[in-house]
Amino acid sequence: xxxxxDLSEKEQIEILVYKTKGMSTNxxxxxxxxSRSAVQSLLKSPIRAKRPGSASKISASSKRLLxxxxxxxxxxxxQLRNELELSIGTRRVQQILSSSQI
Numbered sequence: 847x848x849x850x851x852d853l854s855e856k857e858q859i860e861i862l863v864y865k866t867k868g869m870s871t872n873x874x875x876x877x878x879x880x881s882r883s884a885v886q887s888l889l890k891s892p893i894r895a896k897r898p899g900s901a902s903k904i905s906a907s908s909k910r911l912l913x914x915x916x917x918x919x920x921x922x923x924x925q926l927r928n929e930l931e932l933s934i935g936t937r938r939v940q941q942i943l944s945s946s947q948i
Contacts, residue, residue, distance in 0.1 A: 858888055861878065861889065865889060871885050871886055909942060911930060912932065915930060923940045924936045
């Protein structure tokens with residue numbers, strides 16, 4: 847079985863409030879229109895870590911350096927990557943620059 851969307855923060859709070867008011871798990875699931883297992887999962891472990899992602903291949907300091915250099919010198923992404931000897935691909939350099947709106 848696949849996993850559905852994570853419960854939003856609002857939904858998590860609603861579930862906990864309903865449970866403290868004595869509402870059953872089934873009734874909570876019906877009320878917020880989520881599966882019973884999603885509600886049960888939250889109630890078993892209310893402090894859940896977010897889904898882990900892969901580790902970043904570029905450190906925060908390298909990212910700042912990349913952004914500083916991009917502001918100073920108008921080089922293409924490939925040349926920036928080569929000049930700074932970054933261990934990421936050209937496409938990732940482009941994504942970082944794009945997300946920082948440089």
